[in-house]
Amino acid sequence: MNLPQRIDAFVKLGTFLSQFSVTPFEKKQDILHNDLFFDGFKHQIKLAEEHNGWFTQENIVYALSGWSNLLTDSNINQWLDNYNFKDVSQKNVAIIMAGNIPLVGFHDFISVLLSGHNVVVKQSSNDKQLLPFLAKYLEYVAPEFKGRITFTEEKLSNFDAVIATGSDNTARYFEYYFKGKPAVIRKNRNSVAILTGNETEDDLKNLSEDIFRYYGLGCRNVSKLFVPENYNFDSFFKAMYHWHPIIDKAKYANNYDYNKAVYLMSEFNMLENGFLMLKEDESYASPIATIFYEQYSSLETLNKKLKTDTNKIQCVVSKGLNANDIAFGQTQNPQLWDYADSVDIIAFLLKI
Known part of the structure; x- marks a missing residue:
């Protein structure tokens, strides 16, 4: 054959x-x-x-x-x-x-x-x-x-x-x-998004697909946001709202309720809108129904951090900030040549 x-x-x-x-x-x-x-x-x-x-x-x-x-x-x-x-x-x-x-x-x-x-x-x-x-x-x-x-x-x-x-x-x-x-x-790898505050409503709506598709369970789902200092999340939450029916799914709702209770009992500061929680955290892997976020002082400093943590990251999503970044809304639409963990599987298979 x-x-x-x-x-x-x-x-x-x-x-x-x-x-x-x-x-x-x-x-x-x-x-x-x-x-x-x-x-x-x-x-x-x-x-x-x-x-x-x-x-x-x-x-x-x-x-x-x-x-x-x-x-x-x-x-x-x-x-x-x-x-x-x-x-x-x-x-x-x-x-x-x-x-x-x-x-x-x-x-x-x-x-x-x-x-x-x-x-x-x-x-x-x-x-x-x-x-x-x-x-x-x-x-x-x-x-x-x-x-x-x-x-x-x-x-x-x-x-x-x-x-x-x-x-x-x-x-x-x-x-x-x-x-x-x-x-x-x-x-384990997770995906991140870089926001600057200049994103349009459509950009953020597209980002919601990267967050909520497959309930956020994939390594290509965005589980963490990097935002500029003193970022206002109002526009972000507004753009996420069309996904609110996700809370009607029992398994998602159970995770939301559980994680919210843990955060409240632990007295963690968080933002939430009834179906999604935002928690400031340096980790990359966030629980279901939660997105971690971290503030950055400059894109140069942030890019150095992401380069250091490259083995923890599957995708970086932004509005064209870096050459290899993925556009908002496209993390779950990889091409055949977009290899997981950037490991060329075909090249591996041809050498064994």
């Missing part, structure tokens, strides 16, 4: 997913094996919602829409054009996936298969309904994938390299357990 054939299989998968990028789901004509898979995937989406209260249909559809838009012939070829796949020696690559947002490990999955390797997947118990079904669709579209995709709940064995995503604590375990194997091990 050559690279163009592998690319074609994922393009067909993207076309299949396009049916689930809007609600109500729309069954289209001329999609390969659609009679066999369309209703089945609708059922898997329902199961994913029932299994994990954070996986609402809205958030699942958002994730599927993103992947449908990415998995096109032009996007995949643009991504892979700069690599040489000629001398790949087929290996078994294990992936240990997180389960914080729907299909969070999918980029690693497609990277392994497009690189010409076999994949051994150990899923999170929080996100195990969607990917096996999509893998089965791939096997029907491209039968050459059969026997090259394995899912396991057992201890990993018979693998040559590993990509593992977890917390800082689990990363220490991974580093010990996988020593001697080629490995990419990801730890």
Whole structure:
């Protein structure tokens, strides 16, 4: 199975997913094996919602829409054009996936298969309904994938390299357990936004997407703001308000109530609007329904701090302050070549 054939299989998968990028789901004509898979995937989406209260249909559809838009012939070829796949020696690559947002490990999955390797997947118990079904669709579209995709709940064995995503604590375990194997091990990272006070209402509304999408559970969600000294948060709270229905979601509301009670009992100073709390804190990882903020005296000083803390940060969001900053509202729309932790997974896979 050559690279163009592998690319074609994922393009067909993207076309299949396009049916689930809007609600109500729309069954289209001329999609390969659609009679066999369309209703089945609708059922898997329902199961994913029932299994994990954070996986609402809205958030699942958002994730599927993103992947449908990415998995096109032009996007995949643009991504892979700069690599040489000629001398790949087929290996078994294990992936240990997180389960914080729907299909969070999918980029690693497609990277392994497009690189010409076999994949051994150990899923999170929080996100195990969607990917096996999509893998089965791939096997029907491209039968050459059969026997090259394995899912396991057992201890990993018979693998040559590993990509593992977890917390800082689990990363220490991974580093010990996988020593001697080629490995990419990801730890906790969070995303931040830099505000100057010159943002428009639309800028801040776009930022709300970076904060609230997936309930803030992703590493690309903004969990901390850097604001100038004596920043007035009135415009910020006004721009966030259209997300207020999020408090009607029981799991989010429970976290909001709990964290608010902790802050009040601890007599922490905070700002809040009934569904979001702002707390001044130097940490990067804020609890659900809370955004930490930190004041800066100059952008030069702030940029030095961010450079020092680069291993803690996934994305920096701003209104074009720095060349690599992400625009407001775009953290959950990465391109195929936007690698987690800035680690080029394709380059890693081509060297093992």
